[in-house]
Amino acid sequence: MTTAREAGLISCHFCHNLNRMPVIEETVEHDKEQEMLCYVCNSVIHSRIPSSLNKTWALVIAALILYIPANTQAIMTVQLWGDGRPDTIMSGVLSLLHGGMWPLALLIFLASVFVPVAKLATLIYLLLSIKFRSHWRPKERTQLYRITEFIGRWSMIDIFVIGILVALVQFGNTATVTPGIGALSFAAVVICTMVAAHSFDPRLMWDAIEESAHE
Amino acid sequence: MRDDNGVLDYRSARACHECDLLQQIPELKHGDAAHCIRCGATLKRFHKNSLDTSLAFAITGLILFLVANLFPLVSLEALGVSQHGNLISATWALFDARMPFLGVLMLFTTILFPLFSLLGTIYVLTSIRMSHLPPIIAPLFRFLRSTEAWGMLEIFLLALIVASVKLMDITDVHIGISLYAFVLLIVTLTILSLTLNPDDVWDPLKKKEP
Numbered sequence: 499m500t501t502a503r504e505a506g507l508i509s510c511h512f513c514h515n516l517n518r519m520p521v522i523e524e525t526v527e528h529d530k531e532q533e534m535l536c537y538v539c540n541s542v543i544h545s546r547i548p549s550s551l552n553k554t555w556a557l558v559i560a561a562l563i564l565y566i567p568a569n570t571q572a573i574m575t576v577q578l579w580g581d582g583r584p585d586t587i588m589s590g591v592l593s594l595l596h597g598g599m600w601p602l603a604l605l606i607f608l609a610s611v612f613v614p615v616a617k618l619a620t621l622i623y624l625l626l627s628i629k630f631r632s633h634w635r636p637k638e639r640t641q642l643y644r645i646t647e648f649i650g651r652w653s654m655i656d657i658f659v660i661g662i663l664v665a666l667v668q669f670g671n672t673a674t675v676t677p678g679i680g681a682l683s684f685a686a687v688v689i690c691t692m693v694a695a696h697s698f699d700p701r702l703m704w705d706a707i708e709e710s711a712h713e
Numbered sequence: 714m715r716d717d718n719g720v721l722d723y724r725s726a727r728a729c730h731e732c733d734l735l736q737q738i739p740e741l742k743h744g745d746a747a748h749c750i751r752c753g754a755t756l757k758r759f760h761k762n763s764l765d766t767s768l769a770f771a772i773t774g775l776i777l778f779l780v781a782n783l784f785p786l787v788s789l790e791a792l793g794v795s796q797h798g799n800l801i802s803a804t805w806a807l808f809d810a811r812m813p814f815l816g817v818l819m820l821f822t823t824i825l826f827p828l829f830s831l832l833g834t835i836y837v838l839t840s841i842r843m844s845h846l847p848p849i850i851a852p853l854f855r856f857l858r859s860t861e862a863w864g865m866l867e868i869f870l871l872a873l874i875v876a877s878v879k880l881m882d883i884t885d886v887h888i889g890i891s892l893y894a895f896v897l898l899i900v901t902l903t904i905l906s907l908t909l910n911p912d913d914v915w916d917p918l919k920k921k922e923p
Contacts, residue, residue, distance in 0.1 A: 499751070500735050502728030507735070509728035512855050513915035516728060538919050539851040545733075597882065602875055640731050640752040651862055654822070658865075658872030659879075661803035661819050664810055666789050666796050666880065673791070673883075677812045685818055692862065704732040704752070 501701075501708065508545050510536035517543055550699040551625060557694035558621050564687045565614065572678035574660050579672060586680060587611065587656065610656045610684070613649055617691050620646045621698065631706040640700050647695040653688045657681060727756050763910040768838040770905040775831045777898035785889035787877055799891060800824065800869075826864040827902075833857045834909070841917055854914050861906075867899050 502509050507516045515538040536543045547553075572584035585593070587610050594603035620642055627639060660681050667675040728735050729749040738747050741759035749756055760766070785797035800823060807816035837854050840846060877886045 501733040502735050503733055505735055507728065509730065509733070511730065512858060513851075513911075513918065514727055514730070515915070515919060516726065539855060539915065541851070541855050594879070599878065599882075602878055605871075605875065636732070637752050640754070644731070644754065651865060652868060654865055654868050655872045655875065657815065657818070658803065658823075658869050659876045661807050661815065662798060662873055662876040663879070665802040665806035666787070666798045666876070668796060668806070669791055669794055677807060677810050677815060682812060682814060685815055689818075696862075700731045700752075701733040704734075 501704070503545050503705075504708070508534065508543050510539060510541060510543050512536070512541050513539040515539070519545065546701055546705075547697060547699040550697055550702065551628065553697040554621060554625060554694050557690045557697065558618060558625070561614075561618060561687045561690035561694065564683050564690065565618070568680055568683035568687050571680035571683060573656065573680040573684060574663065574678050575676050576663075576667075577674045577676070584678060587684065590656075606656060606659075609653050613653045614687055614691060617646050617650050617653075617695070621691070621694055624698065624700075624703070628702050628706060631710065632703075633707050633710070636703050636707060639703055643695075643698065643700045643703075650688070650692050650695055653691075654685070657685050657688070729754055729756060757912060758910055760908055760910060763908050764838060764842060764913045767905055767909040767913075768835065768842065770901050770908060771831055771834045771838065774898060774901045774905060775835065777894050777901055778828060778831060780894040781891045781898050784891040786873060786892045786895055787889050788887040789880060789884055790887065791884040797889065799889070800895070822863055822865040823869050826860055827866050830857055830860070830864050834905075837914055841914055844917070846917065850914070851918060854911075858911065866895075866902060870895065870899050 502516065503519075506519045508519050509516055513536060515536055517534070517536055520534065533542050534544070535541065569587055571586070573587055573590065575582050575584045577583075587606075591603050591607045591611070594600075594606065624639060624643060627634070632639075660675075660677050663675045664677055667673050722737065726735055726737050729752060731754040732749060732752040734749060734751045736750055736756075738757050741747060741757065743759065743761045745759050746755055747757040748754065782800050785799050787798050789796040789798075801820075804816050804819040804824065807813075807819055833853055834857060837850055837857070840850055873892075880886050
């Protein structure tokens with residue numbers, strides 16, 4: 499079992515071409531982060547995503563902070579006959595449940611509550627597993643990462659529902675829907691977690707195992 | 714996965730993008746996919762005529778996208794007033810409600826990225842098909858690949874269904890003509906993402922190099 503890094507190769511992220519790693523003359527070029535380009539598609543290549551763990555941690559923490567206003571502030575206010583009713587994410591789910599629309603309630607709960615929380619928890623777990631150089635089930639951890647990266651964008655559904663409701667329900671004084679600051683925060687949470695998952699490099703989980711095998 | 718001598722041929726070998734393991738990709742038959750032997754990530758897929766099929770679906774997608782934008786997707790009727798909504802109305806509504814950030818988000822995820830992705834894909838695939846390889850192809854296709862996750866039309870469709878069901882309780886919701894085009898567009902885009910094989914674009918670029 500040889501990895502590209504051990505063989506002195508860098509795989510291009512886009513075209514998967516294997517580029518030979520340049521021999522770094524230790525004293526001269528070390529300070530200057532020299533960018534290497536794939537010779538086929540000219541994109542910037544790197545053996546591992548540069549400062550992947552720092553970027554991912556920063557975005558995860560930002561998402562955690564934004565998650566508070568996303569849940570406490572109103573995501574939208576429905577005004578019927580002058581009566582304003584601010585809705586948070588959870589109150590929206592509960593009112594769907596009371597209205598007997600449990601499949602919708604379940605869908606919104608999964609997309610707006612379960613997925614973001616599970617995604618943040620998973621990313622934190624994966625980051626910690628790298629920090630403590632875990633050897634436990636790397637294949638399953640990689641699969642977990644793959645699912646997390648794939649599913650995250652679907653959390654955007656609630657934002658789109660708000661956008662559509664705001665556009666459609668505009669009947670002057672009778673009925674209007676206005677978006678709230680919670681929606682803004684929630685959108686920012688989803689964007690942060692999407693970028694966080696993207697900056698996480700799953701190859702680091704395997705590196706920990708290979709490095710201890712060589713010791 | 715290796716040949717009898719246990720030596721890798723670096724020209725056709727791949728490093729797994731999720732665990733970095735070097736491995737030889739075996740010859741693939743129509744419909745096959747190669748998975749990483751260590752972590753199971755999909756490394757390569759192969760479909761016969763994937764280039765032509767993808768091009769056909771991309772052009773179909775572009776036509777459907779235009780039709781989906783011409784007419785209302787849904788209409789509401791309440792108190793004798795009717796309100797029409799199409800793809801871009803959510804974007805405008807969010808700008809009007811003084812939520813420019815959400816407006817920009819809607820604009821990019823439901824209009825700009827999907828439109829640019831279809832136009833770009835058609836351009837790249839047509840160029841490859843005609844063996845004409847201008848230098849813009851590599852950066853353009855790279856951009857299309859990295860913004861793929863941000864085109865969110867299928868999520869918009871699900872959101873539209875959720876919003877309509879919510880509103881049906883209160884008022885009459887009518888299906889607009891463009892909704893049919895929009896549903897077909899989602900089907901087309903899904904098939905396109907399954908048939909489009911990035912290697913069809915990268916392999917000709919590799920051959921061009923010495």
